[in-house]
Amino acid sequence: MAQSFDVIVLGGGPAGYVCAIRCAQLGLATAVVEQEKLGGVCVNIGCIPTKALLHSAYIANLLKESKEFGVEAGSVTTDYGVAMKRSRRVSDQNSKGVEFLMKKNKITVVKGTGVLQPGRKVKVGSDVYEAKKAVVIATGSRVKGIPQIGLEINKTTVISSDEALLLEKIPASLAIIGAGAVGMEFADIFNAFGVKVTVIEALPRILPLEDAEASDTLNKSYRKRGIEVIAGAKVTKATVGKDKVTLDVEAGGEKKQVTAAAVLMAAGRAVNIENIGLKECGIQLTERGFIKVDKNLQTSTAGYYAIGDVAGPPMLAHKGSREGIVVAELIAGQKPHPIKYDNVPSVTYCHPEVASIGLTEDQCKEKKLDYVAGKFPFSANGRARGTGETEGFVKILRDKKYGEILGAHIVGSHASEMIHELAVARENEYTVEEVELAIHAHPTMSEATAQAALDSLGRVIDT
């Protein structure tokens, strides 16, 4: 007889494990099927280890400038292998943490590859598990190469973030294809460890989804640190050798060759939808290849839900986690607060950090919105001057008529932490006035947020 649960979650990443915990909290007997380590890409080969490495990069850069602060660090040397091993420990701790959470919430973890079957069943190896209420698909995504131009991931000279995170030794030079969050973060890391980095982006600017001013600020900062950035570029040909790769690049009407010891593919991710029994269960896909879901995240087959990367963009851990919670509550018969997909913060943890929420200024223009941009540079912020982190700004896009916060963009050393003030504001429909009226402690980086709000009202104090 098939073992039976109320809910079976396929995939133990940030969407799946959070969904499972919420299900368990709501009294549902829950199982998670995971073929690798709990925590998924995020914990093991994504968000968490890169943040550990980025901190190593931060320390390296900090020490290079420490003399100015009256701290003599001598000659600074770096060892990527050591940093990598530390990042692995951080990942393992986090994965074990998820394991502990599964036990604590009495969630059954089934090791293996799950395949969906009709009738809310999941087959793992020769065992079949049955879900009385629902099956939740949270199989996530993986990095993808561009085989069309000869850049298939070979794990030696053409690598993905999966390999980059496990390198014992760094390459002398690295070409990074794709200047989204992943590409930009690795460029930051490897540059700090002394690698000659070239970032190649097909779209006209780096961090193409962010506000143009954020891209410009990053572009300047990267160039200053010796990172070569080629935007609006097309890789026409790739010649993959044993210990080097040569790329033919066309950008701005010019042709040039980029040769590097390795190429890191950071140009998008592919969702894990193959061989998991979607077709057999009648579960349809969207035109873009994601699992098709309704507004309750239910797939085209009743009783099967999809959350996280497989359910469509943005492919962000925090978006997946929230979907997990919402689906769990729906399955339990509750009426969860609907997800505001236009209020998901986006963060790139390079230096300086880039964080944003809502619309960019270009999007405001496209939508023909009547808006005012309020901006405050960290160069005018006392705290930022004190720490020498004066790069960047806070920009708030305010609807002219009602003061709605249409979008907010922060570039600066603590942007990832600062964005949430504006996320809370937007979630609760505070206008710029409410943000400004809240007293901000002095001296803090966050004062720049209040000042940007004031600037959008034409009454900035500190510039």
Next chain:
Amino acid sequence: MATKVHMEALSPTMEEGRLVKWTKHEGDPVKSGDTLAEVETDKAVMELVARADGQLIKVMVPEGTTVPVGNIVAWIGKPGEKVDGAGSTEQGAAAPKPAPATASPKLASAPAPIPVAAPADATRVKASPLAKRIAKEVGVDLKLVQGSGPGGRVVKRDVEGGAAQARAVATPAPSSVLRAPSGVPFEDVPLTQIRKTIAKRLAASLGPIPHFFLTTEIDMERAAEAREALNKQLGEAGGKISFNDIVIKAVALALVQHRACNAWFQEDHIRYWNEVHIGMAVAIEDGLITPVIRNADMKSLREISAESRELAGRARNRRLKPEEYTGATFSVSNLGMFDIDHFTAVINPPESGIVAIGSIAAQAVADGDRVVVRRRMRATMSCDHRVIDGATGAAYMRTLKQMLENPLAMLL
């Protein structure tokens, strides 16, 4: 020694109370906890109870008197015990003032005066700062908006766009006869504290639906002329337009201007309909059924005429589908053809109102200092007091009367 009975603060915000009725009288034995009197506070009528055992030996204030909290209203003591008279120093400057004669609680007239003021907190609306700003700009009354945010909070999507604008013009502006097609059939408004109190008290006192009735006499001379002209125009081809058709059209159009009467009482909220669906009472062999003319405000007299005849025919043959006799937002009952001058109709819940139409009869009426003969009709609106207050219903009836007396207004 005798014990004083004070006017107590029976609600947190109460500053004075009106002594509605003494339930114990001088000489009655009382026990601690017994109800001595009914006191009307700022929110409701509450009971004033005895705090001592003995006899109600002295009543200090007559019924209908408003007394500040803390003042002595009576004494409880041993039979025959003497207490200070009305000249008690504790009464001080704030001597009980007799209520104006019109406020006599003994006249049980309907509609009853509603003994509640509007305390500020009862009308507090949960709304986001952005929604408040938009509502202010667009002119939407947030109290009328059903919030869709957490805990019923009114958020941007509830106040923006066409729905809100239609609401904004539909509520205060009675100038336009036509309703804007908003795409939103109705709006649920949670019951405020006051509304809840009204609902509970009136229902408890008058039965499940607290009815009250408003009658007005309408001059149908011009409607009759219009009907004759229209029927002449239609000739033999078209079916004849009846007085009932004209009444239905006028009732529906008047409701567009008085959305407060086009509503369903739904226990914890009131559903204010933006659409107007008129139930038309039709007598059938063993009872009564009310087929519904949907969107009657938007239909021509000819359409109403054809539809009502067809529906009534099928109603008598018991061939109506359920959806054809449910979902009315307001009803009309007409017994004019039975030569009934005037009657009151029973509300068909969850609707809040019904208009009873009497016969049209020639009557001698004063026109200045002359006596003229005019065709007159009496219409009586039954109102559900939980939803419609006296003045609200009266305002509706005035519009209905104006429309029927000046049928050209319906063409505006």
